Each structure stands twice: as structure tokens, then as C-alpha cells.
Amino acid sequence: MASKNRAHVGQYCVACGCCVKVCPIGAISVWKGVKAVVDTLRCVGCGRCANECPAGTIEMIPREVVQ
Amino acid sequence: MKQQQLHWYDRLWIVTPIYLGLGCFNILFAWVGMIFFCLPLLIAIFGGGKLYCNRYCDRGQFFSLLGGRLKLSRNYPTPRWMRSNVFRYGFLIFFFIMFFQMLFVTVLVGSGARDLSQFVTLLWTFRVPWHWAYHGTLFAPWVAQFAFGFYSIMLTSTVIGLIVMVLFKPRSWCVFCPMGTMTQLISRLRAGKSEPCTGNCVCCNEGDHHAG
Ligand code: SF4
Ligand code: SF4
Ligand code: SF4
Numbered sequence A: 001m002a003s004k005n006r007a008h009v010g011q012y013c014v015a016c017g018c019c020v021k022v023c024p025i026g027a028i029s030v031w032k033g034v035k036a037v038v039d040t041l042r043c044v045g046c047g048r049c050a051n052e053c054p055a056g057t058i059e060m061i062p063r064e065v066v067q
Numbered sequence B: 001m002k003q004q005q006l007h008w009y010d011r012l013w014i015v016t017p018i019y020l021g022l023g024c025f026n027i028l029f030a031w032v033g034m035i036f037f038c039l040p041l042l043i044a045i046f047g048g049g050k051l052y053c054n055r056y057c058d059r060g061q062f063f064s065l066l067g068g069r070l071k072l073s074r075n076y077p078t079p080r081w082m083r084s085n086v087f088r089y090g091f092l093i094f095f096f097i098m099f100f101q102m103l104f105v106t107v108l109v110g111s112g113a114r115d116l117s118q119f120v121t122l123l124w125t126f127r128v129p130w131h132w133a134y135h136g137t138l139f140a141p142w143v144a145q146f147a148f149g150f151y152s153i154m155l156t157s158t159v160i161g162l163i164v165m166v167l168f169k170p171r172s173w174c175v176f177c178p179m180g181t182m183t184q185l186i187s188r189l190r191a192g193k194s195e196p197c198t199g200n201c202v203c204c205n206e207g208d209h210h211a212g
Helices: A018-022 A048-052 B008-025 B027-045 B051-056 B058-069 B085-110 B141-167 B178-191
Strands: A005-009 A028-031 A035-038 A058-062 B119-122 B126-129
Touching: A005 A035, A018 A028, A018 A048, A048 A058, B008 B027, B008 B051, B008 B058, B008 B141, B027 B051, B027 B141, B027 B178, B051 B178, B058 B141, B085 B141, B085 B178, B119 B141
Parallel strands: none
Antiparallel strands: A005 A058, A028 A035, B119 B126
């Protein structure tokens, strides 16, 4: 995987699904209406979801970091 | 990169202006709004999670359209306090109190203890004359009273949503929308203690990472 960063969904997710709509590769989905989950291997780290998120809860973090 | 395909439900934003518009001609149309109230809850209760928000909500799409495509939003981060649980649940409780107050007025009108007031109350404070959208009713007066009350709620939430749309992110309203908060709460209760797969561990040996 070429990208250095990947998206990480924080605790303030309201499961609105705005991030899902903007992800160009469909790497993010809303899990059971509770919170968004990033498919970390597919995420290309473009940051669109983080820019879209109204709750400001998506962070771009280095790939090495395991949360 | 794949372009996301447009579905019929991606055009539901049109419902918002139609609904608010119809209420300007005949307030009784406000009753249709019960769909926007019951459907999200039913979907969540029967295990559909926040499918309503994620897919069918006209209002969310309306704000996305105005703030996103039409660039009417400053696109500034939503203030932190707005996304806090205190504010979200506080707003939900406030919303419910005002909702029950509206039901109470409806009951008063129904019992004849109060006359029908042909006003739309904006932001729970400002009484806007709305008699021109009332042409009498075939039903009891309380039916019209409920319509005025319900329309007030819908208009108020749209106005607040538009304000935060302009000031912050297009869908900042969704952070504290009472319907969104309630459906997330129901979904959380349904999910219980289970956790989503984050694809960061090696416990399941699936060899492939899957979200959700
Ligand atoms: S950073 Fe880009 S690829 Fe990764 S989940 Fe967000 S939108 Fe999708
Ligand atoms: S946009 Fe933000 S709040 Fe909405 S589902 Fe995605 S991560 Fe959660
Ligand atoms: S949070 Fe409210 S406005 Fe936003 S999509 Fe859900 S129901 Fe619609």
C-alpha cells in the first residue's frame, strides 16, 4: 500500500454516513448504525472523509499506528 | 477510482422543499411529516441501523446539496461542544419536551379547552401568522392544531439546520439532529457489546480485512 496515512474514526462518530458517500473507493462503511469503520487495507488515505465528516471525528493517522 | 452511482434515493432532497412548500398552501399537509418521524425509528428498531440517515433522509441530502454542491457552507469544523454527548442528548431531551408540549396543546384544543391558534411557532419562540394556509378542516380542530405544531417543529429544525449548514459543515445539523441521535441510540442498544472489525488485529485469520 503506497499511502503513508489512513483514516481513523474517533469516538464522536454519529453514524451519519457522510464519509461513506465521498470515499472514492468505498473503503468506509457505517457499522450497524453505530459508527463508521474504515477498511484499513483499502483506504488510500485521500482524506476526503475527514474533510466531509460533520462531527470532525476522522483523523488521518500514520499506517504504522495500531489503534 | 470509481464514480459513485446515483440511485433514485439520492434525489430525495426534493422532498424537503416540496414538504415545506405544501405546508404554505395547506397546513394539513404537515401530517405527511409523520413519515419522517416514524420511518427512521422503525428502521432502527427492526435492525436497519441508520439506513434512513445514510440513504433516505431528504433533509440530510438537502443540506449536502446546498452546502456541498452549491457551496453555501463555509465548511468550517463543527464546534466541539456541538458534538458532545451533553449537547446531543440535551438537545434530544429539549426536543422531546417541546414535542410533548405541542401534543398537550393539541389535546387542549381537542377537548375544547383552547381555541385553534393559526400560528407557526418558529424556534419555539416566534409566532408567525399562518392563517392563509388554513382553509378549515373536515376533521376535528385538533387535527389542524397538530398540523400547525408539527409544521413548526419541521420548519424550526430546517432553519437551525440551514444556519449550521452555512456556518459550519453542510451536514452539521446531523451531529445533533434528534432523529439521528435517537436512531444511533437504538442501534447502539441493539448492537450490545459487539464491536466492529477494524481490520487491525490478526485474531480471525481471515486474510482479508473487512469493515462492518
Ligand atoms: S481517507 Fe479516502 S480512501 Fe480512506 S476512507 Fe477516507 S475517503 Fe476513503
Ligand atoms: S462522516 Fe463522521 S460522523 Fe458521519 S459516519 Fe462518517 S465518521 Fe461518523
Ligand atoms: S441525522 Fe437527521 S437530518 Fe441527518 S440524515 Fe439523519 S435524520 Fe436526516
